[in-house]
Amino acid sequence: MPQPSCAEPPDALFNQSLAKGLQVLCAFNAGHRSLTLGEISQRTGMSKASAQRSVHTLQALGYIGKHPLTRRFGLLPRVVELGFNYLDAHPLITAAHSYLAQLARDSGETATLTEPTDHHMVYLAQVLTTQHIPVLTPVGTRVPMYASSCGRAYLSQLPGDQARALLLAMPRPARTRATLTEVGALEQQLQRSRDHGYATNCEELFLGDMGLAAPVFNVSGRVIGAVHVAPPTSRWSMADAERQLGPLVIACARSISQLAPVV
Structure with missing residues (x-):
């Protein structure tokens, strides 16, 4: 999760205290489920006194708690309300649900709706397969655009110069030995997505995990996200997945696009 910036405020209405509180919440992730006050200070770049004030406030509001034995801080369930409120009010999720369920049923694989956020795609809604999946990526997961099928599907529908600028601006580390990181190679993938209708x-x-995705548009024809399925290499070859699942993903994305509001 990106860290909210506490740099020089852009205007007189910018609230430094609120920004610092959000920084503290964002300091926790899968690799840092619990933190000491010193670790929070270090991860946020805040002084220990400033971090302590933010932590105390978040404790009082019920977003952070302290373990009675380890004395380490951790997020509390109330944090989930922040994300749920966004999902609950998102009109695209309501429009997509039945089509995602149909895609998961027809494909036998997990179907997910995503939308862009900075240089990533975030999972908005998901219907899980009943079969084994090698990697659990629940709602709220963020994946980089350059290396994900959903990100490539989204980027493929942007003007070429805009897509290239985004690729150049984003970090592109190799997640596995198969990860494409060169802009030229990625642009070839975007063109292939335009030609085939899916990425x-x-x-x-992730090793053992594949993806096929198609872009989702709003009623104005602007790309706003993507739908993807995640067939594992233990059950599918890429050739079979493209032949059988590609048309299903395209059909699902088109159906959602017909109902998608301007968001």
Whole structure:
């Protein structure tokens, strides 16, 4: 999760205290489920006194708690309300749900709706397969655009110069040995997505995991997200996945686009 900036405020209405509180919440993630006050200070770049004030406020509001034995801080369930309020009010999720369910049923694989946020795609809604999946990526997961099928599907529908500028601006580390990181190679993938109507990813994010995605548009024809399925390499070859799942993903994305409001 990106860290909210506490640099020089852009205007007189910018609230430094609120920004610092958000920084503290964002300091926790899967690799840092619990933190000491010193670790929070270090991860946020805040002084220990400033971090302590923010932590105390978040404790009083019920967003952060302290373990009675380890004395380490951790997020509390109330944090989930912040994300749920966004999802609950998102009109695209309501429009997409039945089509995602149909895609998951027809494909036998997990179907996910995503939308862009900075240089990533965030998972908005998901219908899980009942079969084994090698990697759990629940709602709220963020994946980089350059290495994900959903990100490539989204980028493929932007003007070429805009897509290239985004690729150049984003970090592009190799997540696996299969990850494409060169802009030229990625632009070839975007063109392939335009030609076929869907984008692919084969073990570029996670070993054993593939992706096929198609772009979702709003009623004005602007790309606003993507739908993807995640067939594992244990059940599918990429050739079989493209032949059988590609048309299903395209049909699902088109159906959602017909109902998608301007968001």
